[in-house]
Amino acid sequence: MNGIGLILRALHHGERHLAKELTTVAERHRTDHEIHHIATDLARWSTAHARRLADAGRDHDLNLSEPPQEPSSGPLSALREKAAEALGHRPEPGLLLLRDLRDLHVDAARNSLYWEMLAQAAQATKDEDLLSLAAACHPQTLRQMRWTNTMIKELSPQILTSL
Template sequence: MNPVEAVLRTLHDGELALRDDLLAAAEEHAAEHEFHHVATDTARWSAEHARLIAATAAARDLHLPADPDTPALTRLRRKAAEDLTPRPDGLPDLLEALTALHLAAGRNSLHWEMLAQAAQAGRDGELLELASRCHPQTLRQMRWTNTLIKTLAPQLLTAS
């Protein structure tokens, strides 16, 4: 596998993971109606990114499933893994979820940027179009989580 294919695979896996994490957070915090709806909507972006990455990869003889597991099955696997992982005490669940979502979107953003730079250097219009189409939505996911952290952290961290 060449380095560009490795970035495509990493992005594909990262977008599917972010989709699953957004859906799980939306479900876990369903009482926060605005959070629930935006998380669900932005999860669709990540699902679409994974589908587009899989289509682009297929044209390069790299086979990535558009959706290897159903989101529910993936959430169950993640929940089982989370239950076995120690969590720091004291951080409110919603802030912890937002932090994880922000970091996952940031990781994807870095890989989108790598892909765009490789596409420019290699004069690969198809990869550049893919990155140009998907990366802005990933940046919006990051801005959304960052805005919520800025808004909610003071309330959640200073509440008695």
Template sequence: MNGITLTLRALHRGERHLAHDLVAVAERHRTEHEVQHVATDLAVWSREHVRRLAEAGAQHGAHLDDPSGHSTDGFFATLRERASEAVVRRPEPGLLLLRDLRDLHVAAAENSLHWEMLAQAAQASRDGELLDLASSCHPRTLRQMRWTNTMIKNLAPQLLTSL
């Protein structure tokens, strides 16, 4: 296993987790309509990255399972829905939202670094397909980071000073 394969695996795992976390945050904060809708849309990007990384992994001898076919229905969806309802009644949902946005930002930043590493390795090895993959997916990850950062900048002053 070489460094490119390791980076593909790390990115695949990171994007899969980010997609899951974006959906969970959207469900947990569904009363915040912007958060719900934007996080859901951003999760679609990460799921597409997961699919594309699985394809690239196969070309590099890495079997990366593509869980895009699994359903979020069932037990876990019900559990997330109930947790979301409980959060609405908690006195500090704003602080929870800030924590969730921070965690999303950190996860997207980690993925961004991996995309950069993959792009550099693709350039060094003259792998045009990997470079195209990184060049098309990395800007979306940067956009995910900009959204979380903007939300934190907008929400933090009021939420943190009103305690």
């Protein structure tokens, strides 16, 4: 496997991981509607990125598995919702939310670096398909980072000074 294949594999894994973590955070903080809805939307972006990377991987003789299906509503979803409601009444969820946002930010930053590496390699090899993939997906990853950073800036003073 060449370097482009390595980056495609790492980025595919990173986008799948970020989608999973965003979904987990959305469920964990279900009582915070802004966090829940935006994290759910951002998870869809990463899922779409992973699908597009799997398609691009086929062009580079890589078999990247498809991203996981979005979680269904079922007994586990109901249990997560009840747990989120219970947590919403204790002071610790604020710290948990800050930790979750920090972890999401680091995951998105890692993906951003991989997108940049992929774009540079695509330019060097004149691979227009990969360049256009990076140009389409990387800005959304940067928006994921901006969202986590903004939420950390908004929530940190309130959460950290109320302990």
